[in-house]
Amino acid sequence: MVKEPLILCMGSACHQLGVYEVLPKLQALIRDYQLDDRLILKGSFCLETCSDGITMKFRDQCFIKISPQNIEEKFVQEILPAIQSVASCC
Ligand code: FES
Numbered sequence: 001m002v003k004e005p006l007i008l009c010m011g012s013a014c015h016q017l018g019v020y021e022v023l024p025k026l027q028a029l030i031r032d033y034q035l036d037d038r039l040i041l042k043g044s045f046c047l048e049t050c051s052d053g054i055t056m057k058f059r060d061q062c063f064i065k066i067s068p069q070n071i072e073e074k075f076v077q078e079i080l081p082a083i084q085s086v087a088s089c090c
Pocket of ligand 1: 054
């Protein structure tokens with residue numbers, strides 16, 4: 001199966017907001033939800049939504065206002081459904 005990129009902004013604004021605390025939590029979530037064979041986590045330069053907090057992207061969908069405190073909730077409520085909706089059609 002070809003892995004799809006799940007992109008995490010590693011730009012300077014997101015860095016200031018704690019993206020390096022989000023990263024290990026995100027890696028654990030990907031493991032816990034057994035998405036390792038489906039996703040590849042990639043860092044990116046600024047995704048141009050700096051004023052909206054830490055940003056992630058899956059396909060053409062952006063997820064904003066992520067923080068080290070809410071990443072679990074954001075993942076389960078927003079990111080996971082987006083990933084699963086793609087996976088279920090292929
Ligand atoms: S630095 Fe992350 S959106 Fe700009």
